[in-house]
Amino acid sequence: MAVLRDTLGRWRARPAPGLVLLSPVLAILALMTIGPAFFIFARSVFNTDLMNPGSGRFVGLTNYANVVTNPDVWHDLGNTLLFVCAAVALELCFGLLLAILLSQKLLESNLVAGLLILPMAMTPAVSALIWRELLDPNFGWVSYYLQAWHVTADPIAWLSNTNTSWIALVGLNVWQWTPFVALILLAGLQGIPLEPKEAAAVDGANAWQAFLHITLPMLRPFIAIALLLRVIDAFKTFDAIQILTGGGPGTSTEVINLMIYRVALQDFNVGAASALGVCFLLVLAFVVQQLIRILSRSTDVLED
Amino acid sequence: MSKPTLSRRDALKLGAGTVAALAAVPAPSALASSLGRLGGAKPSQLRILYTTVEADVDAIKLVIPDFKKELGIDLKLDSMPYNALQQKVFAELASSSSYYDIIIVDTPWMPALTHKIQPLTDYVLNKQLSGSLLDLQDFISKVFYDTAVYHPDRSYLHFPSTGTIDPAAIKHAGFDIFGLPIQANALTMSYRKDLFNDSANKAAFKSKFGRPLTVPTTWSEFKQVATFFTRPGQRLFGTTLMAGTGDWATDDFKSLLASWGGDGHLVNDKFQPAFNSAAGVAALTYYADLINTSKVTPPGVTSFSWDEAASTFDAGLTAMSMNYHTEALNSNVKGTLDYAMVPHGVSAGPHFGTWMLSVNPYSKNREWAYQGIVWLTSRTAQSKMLQTQLHPTRHSVYKEALSSPVTSKFGSFYKVLEASLSVGVGRPRLRNYADVDQAVWVAVNNAARGSATPKAALASAASKVTSLLHQAGYK
Numbered sequence: 024m025a026v027l028r029d030t031l032g033r034w035r036a037r038p039a040p041g042l043v044l045l046s047p048v049l050a051i052l053a054l055m056t057i058g059p060a061f062f063i064f065a066r067s068v069f070n071t072d073l074m075n076p077g078s079g080r081f082v083g084l085t086n087y088a089n090v091v092t093n094p095d096v097w098h099d100l101g102n103t104l105l106f107v108c109a110a111v112a113l114e115l116c117f118g119l120l121l122a123i124l125l126s127q128k129l130l131e132s133n134l135v136a137g138l139l140i141l142p143m144a145m146t147p148a149v150s151a152l153i154w155r156e157l158l159d160p161n162f163g164w165v166s167y168y169l170q171a172w173h174v175t176a177d178p179i180a181w182l183s184n185t186n187t188s189w190i191a192l193v194g195l196n197v198w199q200w201t202p203f204v205a206l207i208l209l210a211g212l213q214g215i216p217l218e219p220k221e222a223a224a225v226d227g228a229n230a231w232q233a234f235l236h237i238t239l240p241m242l243r244p245f246i247a248i249a250l251l252l253r254v255i256d257a258f259k260t261f262d263a264i265q266i267l268t269g270g271g272p273g274t275s276t277e278v279i280n281l282m283i284y285r286v287a288l289q290d291f292n293v294g295a296a297s298a299l300g301v302c303f304l305l306v307l308a309f310v311v312q313q314l315i316r317i318l319s320r321s322t323d324v325l326e327d
Numbered sequence: 328m329s330k331p332t333l334s335r336r337d338a339l340k341l342g343a344g345t346v347a348a349l350a351a352v353p354a355p356s357a358l359a360s361s362l363g364r365l366g367g368a369k370p371s372q373l374r375i376l377y378t379t380v381e382a383d384v385d386a387i388k389l390v391i392p393d394f395k396k397e398l399g400i401d402l403k404l405d406s407m408p409y410n411a412l413q414q415k416v417f418a419e420l421a422s423s424s425s426y427y428d429i430i431i432v433d434t435p436w437m438p439a440l441t442h443k444i445q446p447l448t449d450y451v452l453n454k455q456l457s458g459s460l461l462d463l464q465d466f467i468s469k470v471f472y473d474t475a476v477y478h479p480d481r482s483y484l485h486f487p488s489t490g491t492i493d494p495a496a497i498k499h500a501g502f503d504i505f506g507l508p509i510q511a512n513a514l515t516m517s518y519r520k521d522l523f524n525d526s527a528n529k530a531a532f533k534s535k536f537g538r539p540l541t542v543p544t545t546w547s548e549f550k551q552v553a554t555f556f557t558r559p560g561q562r563l564f565g566t567t568l569m570a571g572t573g574d575w576a577t578d579d580f581k582s583l584l585a586s587w588g589g590d591g592h593l594v595n596d597k598f599q600p601a602f603n604s605a606a607g608v609a610a611l612t613y614y615a616d617l618i619n620t621s622k623v624t625p626p627g628v629t630s631f632s633w634d635e636a637a638s639t640f641d642a643g644l645t646a647m648s649m650n651y652h653t654e655a656l657n658s659n660v661k662g663t664l665d666y667a668m669v670p671h672g673v674s675a676g677p678h679f680g681t682w683m684l685s686v687n688p689y690s691k692n693r694e695w696a697y698q699g700i701v702w703l704t705s706r707t708a709q710s711k712m713l714q715t716q717l718h719p720t721r722h723s724v725y726k727e728a729l730s731s732p733v734t735s736k737f738g739s740f741y742k743v744l745e746a747s748l749s750v751g752v753g754r755p756r757l758r759n760y761a762d763v764d765q766a767v768w769v770a771v772n773n774a775a776r777g778s779a780t781p782k783a784a785l786a787s788a789a790s791k792v793t794s795l796l797h798q799a800g801y802k
Contacts, residue, residue, distance in 0.1 A: 072439075073417060074758075160625075161626060161627060162642065166626075180628075182571075183776060272773075272778075273769050273778060285765065289413070290439075
């Protein structure tokens with residue numbers, strides 16, 4: 024009894040352990056994220072079909088074997104990676120340019136920064152619908168002005184051709200999310216002290232050299248954050264692609280999310296969709312992990 | 328779609344027509360007794376889950392007050408667009424929710440739902456429950472069998488349609504009735520009547536082709552007429568098609584496939600692709616040629632869905648179009664239009680797809696819900712629903728539509744729709760139809776864009792469909 028009394032006394036005297044303080048957050052996380060994740064892992068080894076009472080049989084790794092041996096999955100995964108690489112690379116380039124322009128502290132900068140938020144504030148589905156109308160070869164503004172300005176002789180059927188469909192798809196994502204990158208980088212630019220630049224100028228460095236050897240290195244942590252957030256978000260893109268191209272023409276812009284949607288929410292084949300989701304999660308986790316590893320070499324922001 | 332305003336003359340005609348229609352159907356007081364009698368407490372409300380424009384939600388809204396008057400029950404309506412509706416219906420049924428009493432079901436969903444929807448055959452056979460309002464023989468039998476009759480355990484089977492609707496025979500064969508059809512959509516052709524009647528066009532066509540300019544009834548005539556009207560300099564093209572990536576491209580192709588003598592169901596009873604055949608290749612070659620060789624379609628047709636097809640025709644860009652509903656030319660297009668059946672080849676089989684009202688098996692008011700759908704699909708209700716352009720499922724309502732001032736502004740549409748439904752071909756009954764559908768529309772789109780030959784595109788799709796059917800357990 025004395026031992027127990029001592030233990031309780033010590034426990035009362037100590038401040039509340041971190042785990043106790045974190046428990047509400049952990050409970051929510053477990054309920055909203057960890058629980059569903061485990062459910063998806065569990066379902067992926069069953070042939071669960073929500074509408075088929077005979078389903079729900081344990082099938083081991085059959086669903087995974089179907090995923091790995093399905094050439095459409097690899098095709099869609101390739102498209103997903105292409106989309107992410109093209110969109111995020113362009114967003115970083117344009118975002119950096121835009122951030123530099125906005126950091127010049129011109130009178131118009133605040134107004135432009137305010138306007139920049141507009142594309143981000145728009146629901147991706149609505150943006151895609153508007154772009155679809157704009158690109159319509161018969162009634163859209165894009166074709167109309169391209170012909171009116173004699174850039175093209177005939178209307179361009181943007182969404183009927185593989186290359187132009189990709190341009191439209193990547194263009195929409197870049198238009199919508201470049202401001203997001205620009206705002207992050209603008210915050211970084213505004214935090215860079217003036218002294219190193221002034222010292223470089225005294226030493227005879229020109230503007231390009233100062234940008235390359237001072238601004239860019241000091242901006243790396245912000246570039247890393249923007250890159251990570253955009254890669255994760257671009258991987259998850261679904262609605263804009265579904266509405267703008269529907270994966271077409273043919274299957275040339277079909278990404279893995281469209282396939283998961285079809286299997287899960289049109290076929291209601293939960294087992295197969297879960298296996299697809301788990302594989303996609305593993306790919307995404309691998310890509311993000313590699314990105315963090317590479318980026319943390321040059322910046323300490325992402326360490327720990 | 329813009330709706331023209333009614334002139335006083337039209338309003339008077341409408342009034343006269345309504346009086347005539349009311350005289351032709353049982354009076355409201357008689358209607359209540361036309362339904363069967365039910366024991367048990369009457370619910371104060373029935374909840375219905377419905378679609379939006381796809382099955383004309385305005386039609387349901389229109390008759391809600393009558394429903395209350397006739398059945399003494401409030402009808403609470405929830406409606407949502409196609410994709411959201413499908414997910415909602417499946418989620419409600421998967422979770423055994425009793426919230427909705429009546430649920431609208433699209434035909435491609437049913438193969439997965441035969442164990443989740445209340446079978447109604449016993450209700451239908453129970454004369455006390457059904458009453459005289461049901462009048463089963465009045466339904467278009469092809470529509471009824473394709474929409475509502477399924478084998479619960481072998482949902483891929485089609486009941487051999489006999490022309491008459493016999494619930495006892497259905498039950499005897501192990502099938503069940505799972506709902507009552509409410510909206511019947513079929514592929515029909517619309518055309519610019521003013522262009523076809525134009526004397527200069529008539530003379531030019533006669534001089535060029537040596538025959539009078541008429542609305543095409545065969546696919547060879549269709550190509551000829553479409554070529555004649557294609558004048559890109561005047562922003563006029565022969566026809567729209569729905570060759571974009573989506574269900575619409577499959578539907579276009581299966582209509583042509585049936586015309587060329589192939590099996591419009593796409594998959595045969597042995598679970599083999601039925602489209603990779605000589606008929607299929609010829610049909611798809613014709614389709615692709617319209618776009619790439621004859622060039623009778625407007626720019627961007629290989630990304631068209633039914634929405635773009637409608638907006639392009641309505642804007643006066645094409646002389647002909649094929650779609651699933653009435654059209655309305657934009658106000659700046661000075662022209663008139665009418666409808667005809669989609670051309671035929673050695674055979675005919677325009678695509679059709681129908682919606683039915685079903686009873687939620689988890690509802691606490693199943694028998695009342697059944698009576699609700701009997702009333703909602705009755706001749707009385709469907710007649711009134713013509714005002715909002717319902718596509719009826721009953722012969723008597725089509726007969727009425729032919730002389731009704733309410734539908735006269737749609738020209739021959741209802742006549743054409745009924746005729747199209749009687750020869751239409753539905754979809755294959757597969758649980759994974761969404762995947763099969765995609766494989767076919769990708770082939771159609773690839774051939775239409777010229778990125779693959781029709782033969783290669785169909786061979787690739789057939790191989791994929793075989794694999795999909797095998798994976799889904801169809802052997």
